[in-house]
Amino acid sequence: MIVATAGHIDHGKTTLMRALTGIDTDALPEEKARGISIDLGFAHMDLPGGGIIGFVDVPGHERFIRNMLSGVYAVGHVLLVVAADDGVMPQTAEHLAIVGLLGVAGGTVVITKADRADPARIAQVQAEMRALLADAGCGGFGMVTVSAVTGAGMDRLTARLAEVAAAERRAGGAGGLARFVVDRVFVAQGSGTVVRGTVIAGAIAPGDTLTISPAGIPARVRRLQRHGRAADRAQAGERCAINLAGIDHAAVARGDWLVAPAAHRPTDRIDIRLRVLPSEAGALKHWTPVHLHIGAADIPARLALRRGEALAPGQEGLAQLRLSRPVQAAAGDRLILRDQSSTRTIGGGAVVNPFPPRRRAERAAVLAALDGRGMAEGLAALLDTLPGGVGMGWFAALHNLAADRAAALLPPDAVRIKATAFSAQQVERLGRKAAARVERFHAETPAAPGMDLRRLHAETARALPFETFQDLVRQSARGWGLDLSGSQLRRADHDPTQNPQDERNWRLIHPILDHSGFHIPSARELAEETRIPLAMVRDLMHRKAATGALVRLTAERFTLPHVMEAAAEKAAAAARRIPGGQFKAADFRDEIGTGRTIAIEILECLDRLGRTVRQGDRRGMAPEP
Structure with missing residues (x-):
């Protein structure tokens, strides 16, 4: 399990880490000189009952919120640290708001420096924190009072962390393709480029080939470490260090991702569900400049809303982000928005669709199908909504799934046409539409053998690529009461010669x-x-x-058909007379008593019908189906 600290500067986060783990998370010389955390610090603790907790100690100063955001992304638990003597401070509230916007499910308020406050003051701070938690929707957080100096309460905090870690192990890690968010890059003597970060989904092992996203650079995992120890695997919910083979350290940076090659699909437009913090002074309008924090990345962006719309403080709604550069994202990824100058947090939420269609009507339909639904329910809604069907490659990338896992979410009666899926109801609707148009065609031109498939496509199914429509007709025509002959579609009982x-x-x-x-x-x-x-x-x-x-x-x-049936019987007779069953055209000609030209024309037709098989200058009978 990964636990991040949060809270105002100088409230004892780093001291608490040292008391819990014995590790000083202030590793930079500047941090030691100034006595404050500037960048992320890392530590770990072995639990008495087995297992390890990894800690990310984040800076509390408002100037280093960007670093803080890259550390609390996708953690399993948060220790919100509040000093008993100072109480609630600005970054206490902002960090808690960020934790809530990121959807961190569990947390513990740790009231530190208990040795500096009397019981009345501690009770007052506890009451302030309960009110703050309630306002932030985090009423389920626990609360422990400690002193890292005297050790008071530390055993209770350790016991709580052990309980939380055990519950997370029982819940299991997330599935999907491998995704690793990079929050630190350095060069190790004798090893080369090393990246540190968190496995967000899937698992990573030495020997795996990953892609540095969004740049698209392939990279091989040479070695893996968890908490300073060599490891043969790291899975979702774990921090690790990855030694990359043959990668210059300048090719990867904080904010990049390492992903399975199939998961590499950068995007510069993201549809999101956004909640604006109640503390905002005014509404967010269309084209508001913002900073997007997703994973460990900080990307300038613009907020796109429907014309005339705005999101008021405390309001939640759908919006689109237009990014200044591409990013790696999947549905459900949490995000934070800060203002243009990156001085305050203004809201946050989750990715709904990282690959939105350009056409407004289609985008609205996709959002309506996906928003607020799980993967299977969203796929069912998409199948019944999109006239062009659902591209299963797009859907798999949307949810960071392998192709077989995405396919397993399809309803049993769904229709697959190569990489596109349709609901049975949608295929039935299209069939009724095609049958009605073919019926009108027969009424208008009764002597025509059938309606050209390209014309039918243009008039009934323009939302589908022609190749997909053609394959769908081939697969479904009989069920629609239609017959496809070459490139022409007709009613099954239509005879264009009935005049x-x-x-x-x-x-x-x-x-x-x-x-x-x-x-x-x-x-x-x-x-x-x-x-x-x-x-x-x-x-x-x-x-x-x-x-x-x-x-x-x-x-x-x-x-006539019965003549060809008789010809097939003659060919079989010729085959029986020849040892090995391979007869020549002359043998068949003698069998039917015609000239060579007609005999060869009949044989070539039997080949096309699958009744005979040609091998050089001889033929044999095709196996029975």
Whole structure:
């Protein structure tokens, strides 16, 4: 478990750390000279019952809030330190507000310097803190009074930390792809670049290849340390130091992330749910300049609100951040906003969508589906909302999930078309729309074999990429009562030849084809025999083939389905007569009693139908399905 300190300057945070762990967290010479914490300090404590607590000691001075913010991100517990003699001070309140905005679930108020105050003063400070906690929505915090000098109360504080750590171990760490927030970079003698920070999600081990995000630089984990000891794994909720192989220390900095390659997807626009602190003097308006603190990064940004909207002090709402540079983010990441001069905290909240669509209507639909919902519920809402379906790669990146974990969240009746998912209801709605349009097409052009798929796409499903629409039609057409033939879609029972002229011509052509057997006449021969214009014969034959009434051998030769069935039986007979079952075109020609040209045309058609398989100059029968 990771525990961060918080509280006003000179209230005893570093002294408390030294009393708990025996480690001086003020490591910088300037800190020792000035007697104040300037940057993050780190310590750890072995628990009596097993396990380790890692501590991040943060500076309390208002000038170093930026450093403080990079240390309290994603910790499991906070020790809010208040000196008994001073009581509540400005950074006590600001640090508590930050803790609340970051969503830290648990905390303990530690009233220090008890040796400097009488019981009445201590009771007064306790009452002040209870009121402050209640106002901040942190009424569940515990409270312990200690003296790091005399040791009074330290055993109670240690026992409380052990209880909290045990509860966190039972709850387990977060899942997802590996994400590590970098809050310190240095060069170790003989090892090279080392980064320190917190594993936010997933796990990291020596040998792993990660990506420095947002720069996109690949990096291999050479070695790993937890609390100064070599480790073979660090998982979500743990601090560690990572020795990176072949990476110059200038290539990575505080505020960067180390992430699994699949999680690297930088963004410079983030949709958020924002809560403005009640202490703000005025409302936040559209295009307000702010500083975004997310992970250990501090990024200038602009707050984008709908035209005419504003967020008043104490109000909560949806907004978008336009960042001055890209950042690594995922849904649920907590964030803090400070004012343009970075002198005060103005609000905070959580990422709703780190990859918002550019189109306003689609963005609003995505926010409505995601805001306030868990992953599975949000996915179900997206499936039923977005006409273009849900890109599962986008959804996986949104929640920092591996592809298989994202797919496991799909409802059982969802329809997958490669990387896009649709709800069953959405596919049914699209099917009804497509069927109605095809029906109108048949009414308008009854002699046409079907409606061109690209035209249908343009008129009914522009929100979908054509390739996705085409695959969806291929998969679902039968369920919609439609048939797809080539690039044309028709009603399953539609026959474009059911009109008086086609029926008259068919009555002349059909007997000729039926009686010709394997001596299949060409379209020109049929035209000459029936005295029907050649163009009309060709057109009718192609439309009959689209309905399945004819089988197309070539663009000029068609036959009836029962003739092709008989041809397949003849091919099987030829195969039985030849040792090994491999026959030549001449063997088949002799079997059906035709010329070589027609025999080869029939065989090539049988190949296309999957009835025969060609190997060189021989053929065999295809295996039974």
